[in-house]
Amino acid sequence: MTAFSRRKLLGGIGLGGVALGGVGLATAGCAPATATTSGAVAFQGAHQAGISTDAQDRLAFAAFDVTSTERADLVALLQTWTAAAEAMTRGAPVPGDSTSPEVPPADTGEAAGLPPSSLTVTIGFGPGLFDGRFGLAPRRPAALQPLPALPREILDPTRTGGDIAIQACSDDPQVAFHAIRNLARLGRGTVVTRWTQLGFGRTSSTGSAQATPRNLMGFKDGTRNIKSDDAAALDQHVWVPDTADQAWIRGGSYLVARRIRMFIEPWDRDRLGDQNAVFGRDKATGAPLTGTNELDAPDFAATDGEGSPVIAANAHIRLAAFENNNGLRILRRGYSFTDGIDAATGTLDAGLFFISFQSDPAAFITLQRTLGAHDALNEYIRHTGSGLFACPPGVTQAGDYWGRALVEA
Numbered sequence: 001m002t003a004f005s006r007r008k009l010l011g012g013i014g015l016g017g018v019a020l021g022g023v024g025l026a027t028a029g030c031a032p033a034t035a036t037t038s039g040a041v042a043f044q045g046a047h048q049a050g051i052s053t054d055a056q057d058r059l060a061f062a063a064f065d066v067t068s069t070e071r072a073d074l075v076a077l078l079q080t081w082t083a084a085a086e087a088m089t090r091g092a093p094v095p096g097d098s099t100s101p102e103v104p105p106a107d108t109g110e111a112a113g114l115p116p117s118s119l120t121v122t123i124g125f126g127p128g129l130f131d132g133r134f135g136l137a138p139r140r141p142a143a144l145q146p147l148p149a150l151p152r153e154i155l156d157p158t159r160t161g162g163d164i165a166i167q168a169c170s171d172d173p174q175v176a177f178h179a180i181r182n183l184a185r186l187g188r189g190t191v192v193t194r195w196t197q198l199g200f201g202r203t204s205s206t207g208s209a210q211a212t213p214r215n216l217m218g219f220k221d222g223t224r225n226i227k228s229d230d231a232a233a234l235d236q237h238v239w240v241p242d243t244a245d246q247a248w249i250r251g252g253s254y255l256v257a258r259r260i261r262m263f264i265e266p267w268d269r270d271r272l273g274d275q276n277a278v279f280g281r282d283k284a285t286g287a288p289l290t291g292t293n294e295l296d297a298p299d300f301a302a303t304d305g306e307g308s309p310v311i312a313a314n315a316h317i318r319l320a321a322f323e324n325n326n327g328l329r330i331l332r333r334g335y336s337f338t339d340g341i342d343a344a345t346g347t348l349d350a351g352l353f354f355i356s357f358q359s360d361p362a363a364f365i366t367l368q369r370t371l372g373a374h375d376a377l378n379e380y381i382r383h384t385g386s387g388l389f390a391c392p393p394g395v396t397q398a399g400d401y402w403g404r405a406l407v408e409a
């Protein structure tokens with residue numbers, strides 16, 4: 001191919017792209033309202049999107065440390081981030097009207113032409129934000145303390161903590177990545193990225209109409225999760241109540257993130273009967289070992305012919321079930337991840353990037369103290385990263401911004 005014809009070809013592709021973008025816009029413009037918003041999740045609402053809204057297929061998660069010590073910088077960051085997140089959620093580029101060739105474009109561009117793809121962007125504030133730097137110590141909710149040491153965890157400090165977290169979920173990995181990348185770029189000078197995690201497949205369902213996905217151990221995951229249409233359960237277990245000590249967190253939620261490495265190779269050598277016993281469920285159907293269908297309620301009292309419990313004493317679901325934890329429930333919204341090969345062992349570095357939302361971090365701590373000490377699953381997993389973040393309620397009107405009630409005097 002000559003230089004000339006290659007240029008011509010590339011030019012043609014470029015033009016084609018523009019034409020296609022134009023058609024997309026025109027179609028959206030004349031379609032009925034439901035179709036124009038198809039694929040877009042509402043940004044505004046009493047609660048932030050990305051918690052009880054249907055779990056999307058992909059995750060890009062980032063934890064940031066604030067490097068500025070000025071409250072004004074933090075306010076400006078939250079304003080800029082909110083406007084950018086709102087635009088990206090609609091499928092629009094990061095706002096900015098400069099077309100000058102002398103400055104970088106307002107948006108990095110890799111999501112141009114892609115639909116909103118159910119993008120949700122959710123923010124949370126870590127305990128560290130409430131130290132002396134910004135005068136926020138008096139606004140720290142009593143519940144927002146660094147997580148205590150938990151059984152068997154071996155946390156990597158480079159995958160743990162952070163002043164602010166952003167969870168971007170989408171059905172398109174490029175749309176989720178684009179959101180994180182642009183917020184990191186807009187935050188430069190005020191925040192640095194501390195750690196990130198990509199997730200490639202949801203391991204929970206939060207909508208009643210959603211099929212239950214499978215985790216990397218091959219089990220259906222999310223069967224007995226809190227679902228978005230269960231308003232009573234959300235109010236009781238997920239949203240911070242109006243009685244909370246700090247007004248700004250009311251209607252919000254606490255996000256716990258745990259990077260959980262799975263020891264895939266030994267798991268793959270375990271016999272099926274033991275795999276089922278570890279969870280207390282049947283791998284193929286997802287049914288509890290005391291039932292036949294996925295949605296059958298587990299019978300924790302059932303015993304076999306020899307008097308042993310059918311769902312073992314150390315089975316994951318027995319230890320985690322609300323029936324055995326004084327009614328305690330959490331909303332799980334995690335993702336499968338793989339970060340390639342563990343160079344030290346040559347084994348897969350893969351697992352579950354566990355995310356849960358709860359009205360009080362104590363719910364997670366209580367569950368994990370039990371699971372970390374007794375769960376049969378412990379032979380095959382290790383918690384290697386961790387974060388706790390207080391997610392403020394949603395933005396309810398134009399011009400408002402994330403965390404306004406926290407940072408405005």
Ligand code: HEM
Pocket residue numbers: 215217219220221222223224225258260262279281298316317318320321322330351352354364367368371381
């Ligand atoms: C790699 C780690 C983990 C894996 C592979 C895993 C997998 C599963 C699976 C397959 C189920 C059964 C289906 C369902 O109801 O969703 C389940 C249930 C559950 N898991 Fe996990 N899980 C993990 C870690 C955790 C952690 C860290 C917690 C909380 C601290 C947790 C809390 C729960 C709860 C509350 C249930 C529902 C139990 C019930 O009510 O029956 N899981 N998990």
